[in-house]
Amino acid sequence: MKVKKKKQLNFLDKFLLGISVLLGLSLLISYLAPITDPQKFWPIAFFGLAYPLLLLANLIVTVYWLLRRSKCILVPLLCILVGWGVLRDNFGFRFSESVTDAVEPNSSLVLMTYNAHSFKRYGEKNDSTTRHQMLELINDQRPDIIGIQEFYTKNRGQYALKDSMKQIMGSDACYFEPFNFDKKGEAMGIAIFSKYPIINKGSILLSEQGSGNQCIYVDVKKNAQTFRFYSIHLQSIRFEPDDYDYLAKFSQKGDADITSSKRIGGKLKRAFMKRSEQVFKIKNHAKHCPYPYIIAGDFNDTPSSYAVNQMAKGLKNAFREKGSGFARTYNGSFPNYQIDYIMVSPVINVTNYHIVQKKLSDHYPVCSKLQLQ
Template sequence: MFSLIFSGSLLISYLAAHINPDNFWPPAFWGLAYPYLLAINILFVVYWIIRKRWSFLIPLLAIFIGYQSFTNFIQFNFSGTSNAIENSIGIVSYNVRSFDIYKWTKDPKTPENIIQLTKDLEAGIICFQEFRTTKSGLLSINNLKKRLNSKHSIRSKHGTGVAIFSQYPIVHHGEIPFEKGNLCSAIFADLQIGKKILRVYNLHLESNRFVGKNYEFINKKEFKGDEQELNELKDISFRLRYAFIRRAKQAQIIRAHIDQSPHPTIICGDFNDTPQSFTYKTLSDDFSDCFKDKGRGISTTYAGDFPSFRIDYILHDKHTLCNKYKRIKKPYSDHFPILSRLSFIEK
């Protein structure tokens, strides 16, 4: 019975990527739970095989039906870096959590560490989320350009938003507007790379807006199941539902803009959603995920408490080829930076 329930739950999780939560939100919760449902079904396969029961076919079939979801979650690439890396374009996506403005890491060197780490990655294009700047000093635009070897930059109008730093000239750029009340940003820049123009989108989509008490509840080791805890669970559920719907709307607005791009296109950013989501499916359709191209393992990019999965992405269209993907596991932010190297496909 339990095996059937969890196999059915796994099948429901596959629907999350295809059903807009603005129309029907419950499957989005199953989508968020996908890694756990997958693990439980794998355990049931092993259990029934040990028991020598044909029942192992039920969870096994449920896993195989979602093969695409499985490859979005975990990769076993052994091909390594492509030979074309010498002529490739390096691109970094990094949520820097406002350069630790509120001293979360309790290390005064964190802003410097973030800048130095980003510089050491030697990328020609750098996409920051939760970016802030100051008029002078370490985080001034001029200093960041100098430190990051980037002659060009653009940023969103928000005080804390997104920014693109580039070694390549920016010939056109813009910001994608959202409805009032959206705490997120999306910008794009057209970069002149040799004789070609590459459009780069940098996104930071709606967060779950968890507050301190939510994280305290998530990190609890014992649960009483009393009325207070039920109210806390309801609060978390409401915040998640609201965020699912907001991100879906934002993804559709951005996708409509992307579909009008006249140039080879790359999408970078913090989607705040897992690969088993409507948001990811909307933005990644007809695009390739650099993690799937060259990644290995699970590549968790969020270092916080929830969700501790891959929510940062670099996507590219058919005009470019991914030669490398790497997650850099450094604890300077609540996100890990990701690096890809891409090259144009010559026709």
């Protein structure tokens, strides 16, 4: 009886096995990002940011070893499966959006969050066509309550958007906190508009005065139920046009510049650390909330980040509950991932979640249908 010889790895296989091990280790390190505070050890946060790319690279080598019918497939495959929870935060394993029709109208709530970028396209000046399309989009979604980051308005004229939003909502219930304003009557900040009465409101200072990275909240009464809605805008990376130009050139030609890379890395590091601090401010405030609450807005961070995962502790993530596919809420240059979220108290049920894929602002609006208990 002949003994079957073990299949020997050729040079290419040995090289790719080494690559597989490195990619697998990098992916494993990325799983530490959601639980590692950037204020204590910031390098891990960069692995979390790279998670989608690391996952894709590990999938590619998995396919390679599958075609080779090699046991080496276990290296990338096990590394992917170890991070099943992180994968579920990034990818919804549903073929379509799940909608629950048997929700009592009196307890249902359609919520929307939208970074409107001053009601203009990214990097461009205000134009009436974009403003009209964005207002039309909001009207089509028929939200009961909406939080808008980078909300821009004037006292009068076609850009008196506070008045336009009240008209769409059919209600005067709103709270607008301007963080930048001038004597011409122009103002920008965070706004919340509601179809139902607002019985209390306030703000949490997350950053320096004049910065748009802040948090506001309202207590809303719907029939006999009261809930709180926090609309947040966590720390921005604050890339300049030069940074975006460099990233575009690097992605196209692969030309790396040490000075530019350091500058971008420094901005990312500062933003990671600042968001960590801001999340705890919001969570500490929410601890004392006497009502079920919703936290939604522009987190400026990915599902594999420390900030997002700390905020989600003890809450339901609407995407994880009802989302499908690989979510993308930012349509700008970087980071082109899911960075806008809706999170709710455990007593609130999520019955629907969807992203409106229409390029107007640099963010896509996110909507969710909720059921208040």
